Amino acid sequence: MSEIQKMKKRAKKHKDKIKFKKIEKMGILTRKKRMRNAIIASFIIAVLMMCRIAWLQFVDGDKLKYMAYVQHTLDRKINPKRGTIYDATGKKVLAVSSTVRTITVNPVNIKKEDKEKVAKALSDIFNVDYEKTLKKVSKRSSIETIAKKVEKEQADQLMKWMEENNILTGINVDEDTKRYYPYNNLASQIIGFCGSDNQGLNGIEAIYDESLKGETGKIIKITDAKGNTILKEGEDYESAIDGNDLILTIDATIQGIAEKYLAEACIDNQCTDGGSIIVMNPNNGDILAMAGYPNYNLNDPFTPTTENEKNNWDSLSQEEKSNILQQMWRNRAISDGYEPGSTFKLITASAALEEGITDTDNKGEFNCSGSIEIAGVRIKCWRYYRPHGAQSLREALMNSCNPVFISIGQKLGVHTYYTYLEKFGFLSKTGIDLPGEAGSIFLAEDKVGPVELRDNCFWAKI
Numbered sequence: 001m002s003e004i005q006k007m008k009k010r011a012k013k014h015k016d017k018i019k020f021k022k023i024e025k026m027g028i029l030t031r032k033k034r035m036r037n038a039i040i041a042s043f044i045i046a047v048l049m050m051c052r053i054a055w056l057q058f059v060d061g062d063k064l065k066y067m068a069y070v071q072h073t074l075d076r077k078i079n080p081k082r083g084t085i086y087d088a089t090g091k092k093v094l095a096v097s098s099t100v101r102t103i104t105v106n107p108v109n110i111k112k113e114d115k116e117k118v119a120k121a122l123s124d125i126f127n128v129d130y131e132k133t134l135k136k137v138s139k140r141s142s143i144e145t146i147a148k149k150v151e152k153e154q155a156d157q158l159m160k161w162m163e164e165n166n167i168l169t170g171i172n173v174d175e176d177t178k179r180y181y182p183y184n185n186l187a188s189q190i191i192g193f194c195g196s197d198n199q200g201l202n203g204i205e206a207i208y209d210e211s212l213k214g215e216t217g218k219i220i221k222i223t224d225a226k227g228n229t230i231l232k233e234g235e236d237y238e239s240a241i242d243g244n245d246l247i248l249t250i251d252a253t254i255q256g257i258a259e260k261y262l263a264e265a266c267i268d269n270q271c272t273d274g275g276s277i278i279v280m281n282p283n284n285g286d287i288l289a290m291a292g293y294p295n296y297n298l299n300d301p302f303t304p305t306t307e308n309e310k311n312n313w314d315s316l317s318q319e320e321k322s323n324i325l326q327q328m329w330r331n332r333a334i335s336d337g338y339e340p341g342s343t344f345k346l347i348t349a350s351a352a353l354e355e356g357i358t359d360t361d362n363k364g365e366f367n368c369s370g371s372i373e374i375a376g377v378r379i380k381c382w383r384y385y386r387p388h389g390a391q392s393l394r395e396a397l398m399n400s401c402n403p404v405f406i407s408i409g410q411k412l413g414v415h416t417y418y419t420y421l422e423k424f425g426f427l428s429k430t431g432i433d434l435p436g437e438a439g440s441i442f443l444a445e446d447k448v449g450p451v452e453l454r455d456n457c458f459w460a461k462i
């Protein structure tokens, strides 16, 4: 081997060595890099997990706690018995709550193989849709309502079926109450009615809802994730507190008579706007009857009363239906204005007597010539063609003579007259405990001149 060849061989060996060292170095570098990457990745994962934990704890915490509560407890409400409404005698029941049943299911407590069977039985007994019932029974929720306010007989039928089929959990039959109005249409616009959750929606039922409704109780079951009861005692029971009874000033007998004759009068006279009668005890202001026509059946408050409305009901829009029902429920005696006309002469006469500007029987104190001129306008007496002539205040009231009361009003003057309007309570609401009372319509005192005063004194028109 020549010297050159030897040198070449040595050089090659040296090169190989360097190459090997380089490869070895690269291996160490790759391992380090991998480790560093692994540490970074672990760190990122740890940070992400901590963020998630913090999120669950501080942001979603309350929601999750509630969800766990819902999953682990099977709450069932016990509805209180709503207070009874009596008439003034305390003997006639105008509204009463009878016991009915509410059927619920705890889907998690019904075995998978029983679900179809249960849904079939429930839909047959309570006449509800099978598919919808099956959906409810198969849900993963803790409780589902199947039927509300069912009669005892149907509930008994269900319990018998449960016993026969050995299905003892997952179906609940709880007591509930249903409002019943024994006299149907009687005093409907006063009493009002309740919604499906026993809340007062109209009339006395709405105004006295807080007193009548009572407090809801509940049955609490603590369960595990599968819905099995954990507590050995089974159920924790919080009883409901029944509502207070209420005695009205309305006398059912007087109310019945008022309604009968009001209906007759409205039909005979074709009063398309309906009518009202209020019967009051003048000694203490008690309202003994408040009749409205047309009225409606409290046991069926969402069905219109006239044949025409009943026939067209399905073709009406939701807004039209709502308007008809609102009209039907409205208590006109409370919410509608009414011009009292000549009856207002009594107020003018009372003010004049109180002020001492006249007396009841001063013979010939007033004179009716058939008309009277105020502020350049001549107002006729209703019997202008045969004037009343000389009269006392009593006779003028008996004759409802316009000129006499116009002249009394002018003597009283606007300010005194308004003082009496206020004292009689005409300028404010009565504050009766019924919803929707409308105020009166009177001009402000400073807007009233001789003409307005004139018209009001004999016809209550301002």
Ligand SMILES: [Zn+2]
Binding pocket: 368, 369, 370, 381, 382, 383, 387, 388, 389, 399, 400, 401, 402, 403, 404
């Ligand atoms: Zn007259």
